[in-house]
Amino acid sequence: MNWRDSHTRQFQHVYDEVFPIIVRIVYRITGDLDSAEEVCQDAFIRFYERMDTIPDSEQARYWLIRVAKNLALNLQKRRGRERRAYERVFHEPAPREVSGETEVLRAESSKVVQHALDRLPEGLRTVLVMKEYGDLNYKEIATILGITEGNVKVRVFRARERLAEVLKEGDIYVP
Amino acid sequence: MCPDRELLSAYLDGEVPSPWKERIADELQNDADCAAAYAQLCESRRVLHSEPDPDFAVSKQTVWQRIADMPLVRKPIPLWRRRVALPVPVAAAAASLLMLLAGGLLWHTARATVGPNEIASSSVGNELVVRIGEISIEELLRIINAGETVGELTVTLPDSATFGIFGEPQLVRAADFRREEPLLVPLEYRGAAGDAAGDRATDPGASAGRD
Numbered sequence: 001m002n003w004r005d006s007h008t009r010q011f012q013h014v015y016d017e018v019f020p021i022i023v024r025i026v027y028r029i030t031g032d033l034d035s036a037e038e039v040c041q042d043a044f045i046r047f048y049e050r051m052d053t054i055p056d057s058e059q060a061r062y063w064l065i066r067v068a069k070n071l072a073l074n075l076q077k078r079r080g081r082e083r084r085a086y087e088r089v090f091h092e093p094a095p096r097e098v099s100g101e102t103e104v105l106r107a108e109s110s111k112v113v114q115h116a117l118d119r120l121p122e123g124l125r126t127v128l129v130m131k132e133y134g135d136l137n138y139k140e141i142a143t144i145l146g147i148t149e150g151n152v153k154v155r156v157f158r159a160r161e162r163l164a165e166v167l168k169e170g171d172i173y174v175p
Numbered sequence: 176m177c178p179d180r181e182l183l184s185a186y187l188d189g190e191v192p193s194p195w196k197e198r199i200a201d202e203l204q205n206d207a208d209c210a211a212a213y214a215q216l217c218e219s220r221r222v223l224h225s226e227p228d229p230d231f232a233v234s235k236q237t238v239w240q241r242i243a244d245m246p247l248v249r250k251p252i253p254l255w256r257r258r259v260a261l262p263v264p265v266a267a268a269a270a271s272l273l274m275l276l277a278g279g280l281l282w283h284t285a286r287a288t289v290g291p292n293e294i295a296s297s298s299v300g301n302e303l304v305v306r307i308g309e310i311s312i313e314e315l316l317r318i319i320n321a322g323e324t325v326g327e328l329t330v331t332l333p334d335s336a337t338f339g340i341f342g343e344p345q346l347v348r349a350a351d352f353r354r355e356e357p358l359l360v361p362l363e364y365r366g367a368a369g370d371a372a373g374d375r376a377t378d379p380g381a382s383a384g385r386d
Contacts, residue, residue, distance in 0.1 A: 007249065015239065023231050023238075033229050041238045048242070049250045113226050131188060132223045138190050157184040160219045167222060 011048055014060045019044075021061075022068040024133040029072040029125070031114045039075060043068040065134065066144050069126060116166045120159055127152055128159035177202055177209030180216070187216050 019040060027036040047054070047064055054060045117125055130141045131152075138152040145152070178186075178199055185191050186199050203210050261269070315330070 019235050019238070020231060023234055024228065027229070027231075033234060037234050037238050040234070041241055044238070044242055045245065045247060048247050051249060052251075113223060116222070128223075132220065138185075138188070153185050153190065154181065156188065157181040160184055160216055161180075163222070164215065164219050167219075 007048075007051055010057075011044075011051065014047070014057055014064070015044060017057065018061050018064045021134050021136070022065055025065065025129055026068050026072040028114070028117060028129045028133050029069065030075055031111070031118070035075060036072075039068055039071045042071055062140070062144050065130070065136075069130075069144075073122060073126070116163055119166045120162050124155050124159035124162060127155040128163070131156050177206050177212070180212055183209075183213050184216055187213070187220065 022043065023036055023040050026039045027033060030036050030039065043064055046067060047060065051060075054063055117129065120128065127141060127145070130136050130144070131138075134141075136144070138149045138156075141152045142149045182191065182195075182199070186196065191199060203213055
């Protein structure tokens with residue numbers, strides 16, 4: 001990146017404003033911080049390359065959230081395909097990183113919400129994550145996803161209902 | 176009356192405007208069932224925020240440093256997607272000029288396609304000369320019928336006139352009816368065979384009986 005470029009200041013302004021939003025959303029979709037950082041990096045690189053075609057910072061915000069969300073969902077799908085392929089070839093579940101019983105229990109308890117979110121359909125999960133972790137209002141979510149505000153309202157409600165069912169079915173302890 | 180759970184969900188998100196927001200708040204204080212339904216929605220939110228977030232401030236610095244170390248290049252904007260800023264007077268003048276040019280072109284085209292529509296005729300003795308632009312056949316017939324003293328009529332068609340097949344030629348109809356009969360009879364046989372062919376042509380029963 002050319003630091004003398006005037007675009008860099010504009011880029012940094014958008015980065016400061018949007019990064020905290022998209023990293024929270026992407027983290028809740030991918031489920032781990034390393035992947036979230038990679039996705040955010042990829043999204044901002046794409047944004048830098050296309051900065052001239054995006055008219056203002058508000059549009060940049062929507063564009064970045066949409067791209068980061070899509071990248072995160074694609075990453076999740078790719079991981080799912082890889083896991084299924086592994087299980088098909090070796091006829092056993094994909095290995096998990098185990099570093100002791102205590103660590104496993106700690107990791108399990110910290111993944112309760114993530115597992116519950118993963119069980120929601122993609123359309124409901126995305127909207128709920130944007131609402132709860134991205135702190136976006138219905139209008140902003142509707143603009144990003146290209147749906148109506150009414151549809152956002154319905155999806156958020158249904159996502160909450162499904163989440164309650166999932167937590168109830170799993171008898172999951174929530175601290 | 177307690178609102179439905181979907182509305183309560185929107186209320187939880189702060190998406191219900193006044194005065195409905197205040198009414199729902201009153202209802203939640205007075206209706207135990209309503210308050211329980213709302214508490215369930217609040218619980219689902221609490222679950223979602225029960226795990227502490229990682230330190231995203233560190234992630235922000237890390238990712239920024241990675242991006243800063245990369246040799247990024249902005250992609251050039253394609254010509255058709257470039258935004259052009261024009262002062263209003265210049266834009267108005269350009270629009271006026273464009274409209275003027277479009278109007279002139281339209282007028283010129285219309286004038287060229289209309290052509291000579293008038294009918295010029297001159298009568299010299301018993302001869303009537305009619306020059307036709309684009310007129311209907313009825314108009315031509317009216318002129319011919321009007322000229323009672325005319326012995327000879329000359330119709331001059333425009334150079335650009337084009338002709339096409341219109342309707343089914345009578346010759347084809349006759350050939351279709353006679354099927355196996357040669358339509359064109361050689362001149363030397365016209366006297367004998369032509370009469371016989373002509374008879375069959377006017378008498379469909381003769382041909383059908385032979386089949």
